[in-house]
Amino acid sequence: TGLRTALPLVLSDYLDIVSWWLAPTMEFSVSTAYHALCQSPLWKAPLPLKTKIFVWQLLRDRIPLGTKVLKRHGPGDGMCPLCAVPETGTHILFPRTAARVLWTFVR
Template identity: 70%
Template sequence: MPVLLWLSPLWKAQIPLKIKIFMWQLLRDRLPSGTEVLKCHGLGNGLCPLCLVPETGMHILFSCVAAHALWCFVREALGP
C-alpha cells in the first residue's frame, strides 16, 4: 500500500485518536458505507436508502439529503 504523504499532517494534529482514524478512513473512502460493505460481499445493494445513489462515506456525510438537513440543523443550533 503506498504511503499517502498528504495524510501525514493528520497524524500530527492535536485531536483525539478516534477522530484521526475516522478522518483517515473518510479521506481514503474506507468508512463502512454501503459500497464498502458490498465490496466485502455483505448484505444490501450499496445504495443510499434515501437517495438511491451509491452510498460512500462522502455521500453519507455531505451530499445525502438527510446529511444536508442535519448540517443545516447543526448550523442553526450553533449560530453564526
C-alpha cells in the same frame, strides 16, 4: 540452475538490495516509519484520536459503507436508504440534502 533451464528468463548474479529512503542509513526501521507517518498534519491536529483515525480511513476510502459491503457480498443493496443513490464516503459526508440536514442537526 533448474529454474534457469525451465524458464527463458535473463537472471542476474547480483544480490537484491532493499533500501528505505526515509532513513539516512537506507535501512528500514519501525521508528523511521512512525516518524514518516506522524509528519501528516492530520496526526498533529487537536482532535480526538478516534476522529483522526476516522478521517484517515475516509481519505483512504477504507470506511465500510454500502458499496464496499455490497462488493464483499454483505447485507444490503449498497444504496443510501435516504437518497436511493450509491452509498459512498463522499455521499455520506458531503453535499446532499439528507447529509446537510444531518450535519445541521449535529452542529
